[in-house]
Amino acid sequence: MTAxxxxxxxxxxxxxxxxxxxxxxxxxxxxxxAAMFAYRNTMLLFLGVSIVQIFMLKKVWGAxxxxxxxxxxxxxxxxxxxxxxxxxxxxxxxxHTVSRYLRERIREGSVVFDLVRPVGFVPQxxxxxxxxxxxxxxxIVIALPVxxxxxxxxxxxxxxxxxxxxxxxxxxxxxxxLLSMMLSxxxxxxxxxxxxxxxxxxxxxxxSGALVPVAVFPGALRTVVEWLPFQATTYVPASIYVGSxxxxxxxxxxxxxxxxxxxxGLAAAxxxxxxxxxxxxxxx
Amino acid sequence: xxxxxxxxxxxVRAEAAPLRPTVAESASVTWALIKAALRGxxxxxxxxxxAALMGIAYQGSGFAFIAVVLSRFPSIGGWxxxxxxxxxxxxxxxxxxxxxPLYMLNELxxxxxxxxxxxxxxxxxxxxxxVLTRRFSVNTLGDVLTAIGILIFASSIAHLTxxxxxxLFAASxxxxxxxxxxxxxxxxxxxxxxxxxxxxxxxLVDNVLLNFGSYPLSVFGFVAQWxxxxxxxxxxxxxxxxxxILNHTGGxxxxxxxAWLAPVVGAVWFALSYQFWRHELKNYASTGN
Amino acid sequence: xIRVEGLxxxxxxxxxxxxxxxxxxxxxxxxxxxxxxVDDVSFDIQSGEMVGYIGPNGAGKSTTIKIMTxxxxxxxxxxxxxxxxxxxxxxxxxxQIGVVFGQRTQLWWDLPLxxxxxxxATLYRMPPxxxxxxxxxxxxxxxxxxxxxxxxxQLSLGQRMRGDLAAAMLYQPRILYLDEPTIGLDVVAKATMxxxxxxxxxxxxxxxxxxxxxxxxxxxxxxxxxxxxxGRVLYDGTPTELKQRYAPHRTLIVRVAGDGEQxxxxxxxxxxxxxxxxxxxxxxxxxxxxxxxxxxxTAASDLIAALAARYSIADVSIVEPDLEGxxxxxxxxxxxxx
Numbered sequence: 078m079t080a081x082x083x084x085x086x087x088x089x090x091x092x093x094x095x096x097x098x099x100x101x102x103x104x105x106x107x108x109x110x111a112a113m114f115a116y117r118n119t120m121l122l123f124l125g126v127s128i129v130q131i132f133m134l135k136k137v138w139g140a141x142x143x144x145x146x147x148x149x150x151x152x153x154x155x156x157x158x159x160x161x162x163x164x165x166x167x168x169x170x171x172x173h174t175v176s177r178y179l180r181e182r183i184r185e186g187s188v189v190f191d192l193v194r195p196v197g198f199v200p201q202x203x204x205x206x207x208x209x210x211x212x213x214x215x216x217i218v219i220a221l222p223v224x225x226x227x228x229x230x231x232x233x234x235x236x237x238x239x240x241x242x243x244x245x246x247x248x249x250x251x252x253x254x255l256l257s258m259m260l261s262x263x264x265x266x267x268x269x270x271x272x273x274x275x276x277x278x279x280x281x282x283x284x285s286g287a288l289v290p291v292a293v294f295p296g297a298l299r300t301v302v303e304w305l306p307f308q309a310t311t312y313v314p315a316s317i318y319v320g321s322x323x324x325x326x327x328x329x330x331x332x333x334x335x336x337x338x339x340x341x342g343l344a345a346a347x348x349x350x351x352x353x354x355x356x357x358x359x360x361x
Numbered sequence: 362x363x364x365x366x367x368x369x370x371x372x373v374r375a376e377a378a379p380l381r382p383t384v385a386e387s388a389s390v391t392w393a394l395i396k397a398a399l400r401g402x403x404x405x406x407x408x409x410x411x412a413a414l415m416g417i418a419y420q421g422s423g424f425a426f427i428a429v430v431l432s433r434f435p436s437i438g439g440w441x442x443x444x445x446x447x448x449x450x451x452x453x454x455x456x457x458x459x460x461x462p463l464y465m466l467n468e469l470x471x472x473x474x475x476x477x478x479x480x481x482x483x484x485x486x487x488x489x490x491x492v493l494t495r496r497f498s499v500n501t502l503g504d505v506l507t508a509i510g511i512l513i514f515a516s517s518i519a520h521l522t523x524x525x526x527x528x529l530f531a532a533s534x535x536x537x538x539x540x541x542x543x544x545x546x547x548x549x550x551x552x553x554x555x556x557x558x559x560x561x562x563x564x565l566v567d568n569v570l571l572n573f574g575s576y577p578l579s580v581f582g583f584v585a586q587w588x589x590x591x592x593x594x595x596x597x598x599x600x601x602x603x604x605x606i607l608n609h610t611g612g613x614x615x616x617x618x619x620a621w622l623a624p625v626v627g628a629v630w631f632a633l634s635y636q637f638w639r640h641e642l643k644n645y646a647s648t649g650n
Numbered sequence: 651x652i653r654v655e656g657l658x659x660x661x662x663x664x665x666x667x668x669x670x671x672x673x674x675x676x677x678x679x680x681x682x683x684x685x686x687x688v689d690d691v692s693f694d695i696q697s698g699e700m701v702g703y704i705g706p707n708g709a710g711k712s713t714t715i716k717i718m719t720x721x722x723x724x725x726x727x728x729x730x731x732x733x734x735x736x737x738x739x740x741x742x743x744x745x746q747i748g749v750v751f752g753q754r755t756q757l758w759w760d761l762p763l764x765x766x767x768x769x770x771a772t773l774y775r776m777p778p779x780x781x782x783x784x785x786x787x788x789x790x791x792x793x794x795x796x797x798x799x800x801x802x803x804q805l806s807l808g809q810r811m812r813g814d815l816a817a818a819m820l821y822q823p824r825i826l827y828l829d830e831p832t833i834g835l836d837v838v839a840k841a842t843m844x845x846x847x848x849x850x851x852x853x854x855x856x857x858x859x860x861x862x863x864x865x866x867x868x869x870x871x872x873x874x875x876x877x878x879x880x881g882r883v884l885y886d887g888t889p890t891e892l893k894q895r896y897a898p899h900r901t902l903i904v905r906v907a908g909d910g911e912q913x914x915x916x917x918x919x920x921x922x923x924x925x926x927x928x929x930x931x932x933x934x935x936x937x938x939x940x941x942x943x944x945x946x947x948t949a950a951s952d953l954i955a956a957l958a959a960r961y962s963i964a965d966v967s968i969v970e971p972d973l974e975g976x977x978x979x980x981x982x983x984x985x986x987x988x
Contacts, residue, residue, distance in 0.1 A: 378733050378742060378745075378746055381739065381741055381742045382741055390773055390775075394769065397758060397765065400761065476754060479751075480749075480751075480756050482744075483719055483721070483740075483744055484741075485742075485774065486773060487741075643723070646722055
């Protein structure tokens with residue numbers, strides 16, 4: 078991929094402290110958006126899949142509400158918006174991109190430089206994520222009418238909701254990015270990474286609340302879902318957007334998101350260290 | 362071996378070109394290729410667990426959703442959980458029945474792109490059969506397991522009685538559904554001869570079938586229901602046959618008796634898709650790669 | 651056996667658009683790019699001939715072979731192979747041809763080599779006794795016994811090519827097409843393959859069409875050479891005639907006996923009298939002189955005798971015109987020298 082080649086043409090960013098790398102990082106982000114354009118077919122395909130799923134969810138949930146209204150406190154119209162937003166968020170997660178990026182670094186051997194200065198690697202990765210998101214946003218804006226038709230869109234439930242949504246979304250991307258990174262790192266231990274990625278995407282999106290709001294999960298399953306990080310990637314920001322999570326409850330949820338970022342960040346760093354040790358031992 | 366021996370055992374060559382292979386000959390050759398593909402796959406036993414998990418996750422994910430929501434709501438479109446379970450079971454069964462023989466179509470993209478497909482035009486056997494028997498993928502067994510599992514579960518909670526008539530009916534419905542899905546797969550894969558990347562289209566269609574085919578189509582509104590009955594016969598894959606088995610034929614939009622026609626509908630569609638395949642193959646030969 | 655007449659193949663591709671929405675516009679554009687890969691090619695190949703079909707990269711060789719084997723349908727012209735039109739009757743044509751692609755194997759990747767050969771035998775409906783005899787014979791000729799049980803993916807290139815060759819000839823097809831069969835092979839493997847091809851041609855009268863960049867293969871095996879460039883046939887005849895017509899020169903390398911000093915250096919004027927001319931070299935070795943002469947007009951023996959009479963000769967050797975040199979010239983010139 079030309080874009081990746083361009084990325085490795087840059088001087089080793091790890092040499093400078095990260096707050097000085099701003100210009101180069103912006104450049105990387107822009108390159109990544111360009112790379113997204115090359116991946117756009119895949120992104121469009123998955124967007125198509127998401128749109129089909131959103132439509133299906135709208136109809137099925139409509140039927141469910143018709144069968145017994147009042148199970149959920151949230152009105153149907155809001156639920157549909159929630160589902161639409163949630164599925165869009167899931168679609169925009171750069172799971173496949175992060176996975177591919179990491180694998181390319183490994184294959185090129187440039188990951189060896191990252192071994193020495195992991196701090197240099199992370200800002201670069203973040204820049205990549207930002208770039209990916211830029212591309213995703215562009216596509217969403219263009220596809221908005223179709224999305225609105227398949228599901229339902231409306232403005233956020235107020236200015237405060239909009240603000241909290243932005244914060245929550247950022248945390249959500251952080252969590253999702255870390256989870257993707259950890260998933261890709263599994264590639265150091267096994268070859269079956271493509272299959273695992275697909276499996277992960279399915280399980281994660283189900284447990285994240287993109288199909289079923291957390292409140293609907295029965296009994297023990299609900300407890301499990303609440304304690305996993307997946308709902309922090311989708312359920313929390315989408316609920317804030319629609320207003321079903323508001324005020325202090327919303328702030329608490331965002332706090333939990335931040336907690337997850339820290340926990341997963343540490344876990345990822347640990348995994349990284351173990352992985353690098355394995356790479357060195359094996360001779361890459 | 363002496364030269365004399367070699368000469369003696371060399372068959373005298375007839376002057377005319379050999380005759381076209383007969384159907385019987387092609388059938389026995391196909392069987393030999395299938396056996397070879399199974400033998401080749403036996404080496405990859407380790408992948409089986411992951412493949413099984415993936416099949417279960419992918420095909421079963423829709424079922425988890427249904428199970429969760431129907432634990433809190435009574436029905437979808439008037440269909441209760443046991444009924445939807447039966448519908449879902451028929452769909453995954455049809456899907457698995459289609460997938461096991463036709464899975465290799467997913468690789469047609471690659472075969473055409475790196476020129477391997479040319480070799481199939483040089484052998485005295487239908488190239489489509491050669492694509493399908495090239496190798497066997499253990500991935501498909503995951504789908505089979507899921508289908509059997511869900512069928513057993515659905516059968517028990519719906520208290521189905523399996524009389525010979527019921528079995529025959531279900532079998533014919535599954536066959537019809539498999540043929541319909543197969544027809545879609547063959548048609549879209551044929552586009553590999555014309556376009557470089559066809560797998561996104563395949564994936565999208567698979568997803569539509571997964572998402573829509575598992576529910577009573579009346580839920581999706583009149584237009585969608587009509588399109589998916591008469592234009593893209595998704596309804597015949599699972600919904601109509603399930604309705605007949607469960608005696609829940611209200612709201613189908615068609616008479617339940619038509620469900621018996623599922624295999625016929627499937628066969629017609631499959632024949633059409635094969636014609637399309639032949640047409641696209643002709644196009645490939647004219648443009649090369 | 652093979653009749654090709656007025657064969658033409660044009661490829662039309664939608665013209666690649668640039669600029670905004672390039673991808674989408676390429677999809678819907680009506681502008682086309684037309685390339686003529688094969689341009690009015692005609693030749694007849696008799697049963698039992700061994701023909702070398704050569705040309706520079708992009709000349710149209712592969713396209714012609716693909717049409718002859720039935721993979722591609724031509725734009726115009728006729729092809730008849732053993733009385734069959736290849737692209738109209740693929741399966742019937744398949745039974746009478748064997749094809750080896752140097753860069754792609756036809757063997758089953760995951761199975762032992764023996765299994766592949768068994769499958770080929772089944773595919774081509776070989777009677778078991780015939781298969782067994784052929785099998786033993788080929789294993790012997792191509793020395794495959796030690797790796798018969800190994801999966802094809804574990805074979806070296808040379809071993810795999812031998813397997814492919816055996817697979818192509820196993821059912822004794824009347825025609826054998828070889829597309830770059832010796833590419834990447836070491837000298838020993840190449841020799842084995844050449845011997846094998848020669849043998850089947852001799853014993854069974856198999857017609858052989860060989861496409862290759864290794865001119866030595868052609869020189870060694872082929873009684874006929876068809877040279878193609880830019881889709882057109884430039885030459886169709888024997889290799890000897892090709893050399894005689896376009897590179898009639900032989901080279902005589904003379905080592906003059908001397909003590910390092912040229913007492914009486916050879917000049918062009920001197921040697922011209924004997925029908926030769928000096929080939930200029932870098933002068934690294936002042937005692938070594940290269941003389942070019944036309945084999946048809948001047949006899950080597952006469953030339954040597956004449957030189958020996960005039961100069962003190964320590965050693966001579968003769969370099970024959972090589973087909974490769976001739977062909978290289980034609981490729982470079984992109985046409986025949988007049």
